[in-house]
Amino acid sequence: MFLVVDIGNSHTVTGMYKNNKLIGQWRMKSDAKSTGDELAISYHALFSLSGIQIETIEGIIIASVVPTLQTAWVSCCEKHFSSSLKKDIFIVTVDKIKSLIDVQLETPSEVGADRLVNAIAAWKMNPSKQVVIDFGTAITFDCVTEKCEYLGGSILPGIAISLEALANKTAKLPHIDVTEAPSQIIGKSTVQAMKSGVLFGYGAMIDGLVKGIRAEMTTEMGEPFGVVATGGMAKLIAPFARSIDTIEPMLTLQGLKIIYNELS
Numbered sequence: 001m002f003l004v005v006d007i008g009n010s011h012t013v014t015g016m017y018k019n020n021k022l023i024g025q026w027r028m029k030s031d032a033k034s035t036g037d038e039l040a041i042s043y044h045a046l047f048s049l050s051g052i053q054i055e056t057i058e059g060i061i062i063a064s065v066v067p068t069l070q071t072a073w074v075s076c077c078e079k080h081f082s083s084s085l086k087k088d089i090f091i092v093t094v095d096k097i098k099s100l101i102d103v104q105l106e107t108p109s110e111v112g113a114d115r116l117v118n119a120i121a122a123w124k125m126n127p128s129k130q131v132v133i134d135f136g137t138a139i140t141f142d143c144v145t146e147k148c149e150y151l152g153g154s155i156l157p158g159i160a161i162s163l164e165a166l167a168n169k170t171a172k173l174p175h176i177d178v179t180e181a182p183s184q185i186i187g188k189s190t191v192q193a194m195k196s197g198v199l200f201g202y203g204a205m206i207d208g209l210v211k212g213i214r215a216e217m218t219t220e221m222g223e224p225f226g227v228v229a230t231g232g233m234a235k236l237i238a239p240f241a242r243s244i245d246t247i248e249p250m251l252t253l254q255g256l257k258i259i260y261n262e263l264s
Contacts, residue, residue: 001052002059003081004256006114007069009137010160011232014043015253016052020261022253024050032068036075044080055084061260063092063113063252090264092117097259102149114252115142116150118230121255122248123148128224131213132251133206133244135231137161143213146224151217154209159198159233166194179236203240210243 001023006013008030016024026046047054060077064070070091077089090096092113094103100120105111115134119142122132131153132142137160141153157165159178167175176194185200187193210227217225229237229244230251238244248254 001056002061002260003057003077004253004260005060005062005064005073006117006252006256007062007064007066007073008114009065011136012069013253015250015256016047016050016057017257017260020257022250022257024052025250025253030066030069032066034069034072036072036077036079039072039076040080043076054081057081058084058086059090059260059264060085061090061092061256061264063117063256065112065114087264090260092256092259097263100148100259100262101144102147104149104151111150111152112140115140115153117255117259118142118251119144119150119255120148120258121251122226122228124255124258125248126224126226126228128226129217130226130228131210133227133229133231133234134251135159135229135233135237139202139206139231139233141209141213143217145217154213156205159202159237163194163198181239199237199240202237203242206237206241207243210241 001016001018004015010030012028012030014026015022062073074089094108097116101116103111118132118134122130123144128146130144134140137158139156139158143151143153166173176191178195178198181199182192182196185196187196214225227243227245229247230249234247238247
């Protein structure tokens with residue numbers, strides 16, 4: 001049994017695998033001020049509720065974009081979860097996973113660990129040219145070739161950030177819930193107009209970026225090219241973005257499982 005940990009700016013998603021089957025998955029707010037002991041208390045309770053004994057954890061893999069929280073997680077695991085570990089805690093870095101993916105950037109260390117994990121997972125599922133879109137705090141586009149070469153991508157503000165900015169930086173625009181989709185682009189009220197702008201607007205923007213990325217990756221007629229979406233907002237935006245082929249909510253956890261099995 002092994003634990004996979006994806007530490008993001010807004011949330012930390014963890015998963016427990018037994019015989020390569022996901023038996024538990026949890027999503028918590030990322031608090032950069034958390035200590036290792038505080039994390040241990042929270043996750044001990046979550047594991048207990050799922051009937052998981054800490055003593056059965058034999059391995060841990062962590063991908064993080066929050067350095068202070070990564071430090072707390074390592075402290076937590078070393079102090080509270082290490083009694084039965086058969087392997088060292090695996091921290092995902094570019095150097096450690098270079099045998100799985102060729103990062104073709106001027107400064108490879110700049111790319112977030114989660115983006116590379118997603119790219120590896122998507123390529124393993126479909127070894128072809130593709131773009132992986134992660135709808136998180138930021139929306140990231142990650143481009144992978146048929147040889148599992150990481151070319152780079154694009155980053156834009158996430159939906160929640162945009163909605164918060166609209167409400168906080170304007171006098172009359174309210175905080176809104178976009179889970180109920182508008183029926184048309186032309187809104188008949190302020191709230192409808194905001195929903196339309198966000199959902200139809202982001203959908204059109206995604207389709208436009210995918211079109212441009214595909215052209216830059218010089219895909220030929222009929223050549224396989226996939227668009228995979230993941231992250232908390234993926235299902236919300238997918239109906240408005242025709243370019244999205246597949247939604248994989250657990251893509252990052254699957255990528256961490258692959259890396260753990262092949263490299264740890």
